[in-house]
Amino acid sequence: MKWPVSKTFSVLMIAATTGLSLWARPQIPEGPMGTHFDLSGAANGFMPRDTALMVMPLTLAAITLLLWVLPYMQPKSGKLERSASVYAVSWIGVVAFLGFGHLFIVGHALGWVLSAQPLLLGPGVLFILIGNFMPKAQRNYLVGVRTPWTLSDERVWHKTHRLAGPVMMLAGLIMLGGALLLPPVYLHWVFVSAGLGSALIVVVASYFYARALKLT
Template sequence: MKWERKDFFMLLIGLIPTIVALINYNKLPLRMGTHFNSYNEVDGYMDRPAAIAMLLFLGLGLPLILKVARRVDPKSENYTKFEGVYELLRWAMTVFMLIVGMFLVVYNLGYRLNVKMVTSPLVGLLFMILGNFMGKIRYNYTMGIRTPWTLSNETVWRKTHRMAGPMWMAAGAVMILGAFLPGSWSLPVTLTCVGVVVLVPTAYSYWLHRRLKA
């Protein structure tokens, strides 16, 4: 497995939250807030060493997993058909984890940021990026809409992803707008969007598979 400069750069980006946390170790609380409710209140905590270990795992884990996954994927030859898209999505997810990690560190250093105004637009933007390139993701076992029916038929895979792409983009746009809704509305809107983009393509892939077999 060949490692390139961009791979090491991704790992370096993933390390930034952990490095910042270690530099400010004594300024961080013994119990760090790691989960928030829709009212910007902390409702989940982790001990400081465990929280920093989580930052390390999230920052390094995703770039490493996505690098290794394509090498062990039974359909590894298909990655050359969407090489540019795959690398773009790797970067998008790496930057996503960087922002999430830095948010946790900064918040626990005493800067009371609004979690909803960070996470909703961030997740929405990631959904829009994924949706924009969804139709270009080729048949594989690592990335994309992996249902029993898309994985069993390449035609079902292709048509399901083409159908789902605009839906993911629309859901992402709604999530971004959801950041400006009252706290009691924001979470239900986000969960509804996630439910739609998961359930509809799943049902569609099943229907299409049955239709092609008929």
């Protein structure tokens, strides 16, 4: 999976969300429109209709532009081409998640009966996908576990990312299990604990890998 795939997907998603907004606008009454929902799917945040319909396409356009230009702003020593698969999967995952979020927002305003379950499963699926590609990441300044120790020693980078892959996939499985089995009230803590816990493990591991390599 290379950048052209993620760029094409991103542009298509911008077009799709914009088209959905334009198609739905005449069918949605003027007034507040739900744009933020709790974990049970109930609206708890609102925007004016036209703002709500355009905020996601504009957000996707801004994210696409940022992700498109960031690789060209890297130092020459950190070429992202060596980690294109990780970058592309992260890019596509985030854009797909936001695109489905827009579908949920518009569908809710139109009175469609849509389950929030795919949105709750999204973080876990994204962690599993990125974790699967993480061991393939090569040293760069945009994606991966970028600590002072991984960026200063390629051996530490590779050891840390070989660990980061299974750790992220385990965190994703915990998130999926929580989304499928637990009441929504507990999911915030499951997501935060799994996400921050996995990050803490690999950051601390990178430090100890660096210490161990210096002692050998």
